Amino acid sequence: MARYKPVDPHLSKLLPVRFSEQILPGTFEYALNWLVDHEIDLSVFDARYRNDETGASAYHPGVLLKVVLLGYARGLTSSRSIERACRENIVFMALSGDTAPQN
Numbered sequence: 001m002a003r004y005k006p007v008d009p010h011l012s013k014l015l016p017v018r019f020s021e022q023i024l025p026g027t028f029e030y031a032l033n034w035l036v037d038h039e040i041d042l043s044v045f046d047a048r049y050r051n052d053e054t055g056a057s058a059y060h061p062g063v064l065l066k067v068v069l070l071g072y073a074r075g076l077t078s079s080r081s082i083e084r085a086c087r088e089n090i091v092f093m094a095l096s097g098d099t100a101p102q103n
Helices: 028-038 043-048 061-073 079-088 090-096
Strands: none
Touching: 028 061, 028 090, 061 079, 061 090, 079 090
């Protein structure tokens, strides 16, 4: 069984902002979040991770897919710009559960 980094959508940092309230119904981000969580079967990736006993936990494939698709939809095509958006943009933080994947 693959181990993934925990993702908490109800996390709030030092900011008076709740990440779960940043993804509003009717927006592209909401549709993307719902589709990746409920419609796309990502279980095929679980067999590829062999980190259940040793090794560091991995980023969940759903989180990575959400971040990359949102980045491409916003015109961010480089991994460094997507990484920066995960640290600086509140919508990216909310979709990734504040787990900023590193380049």
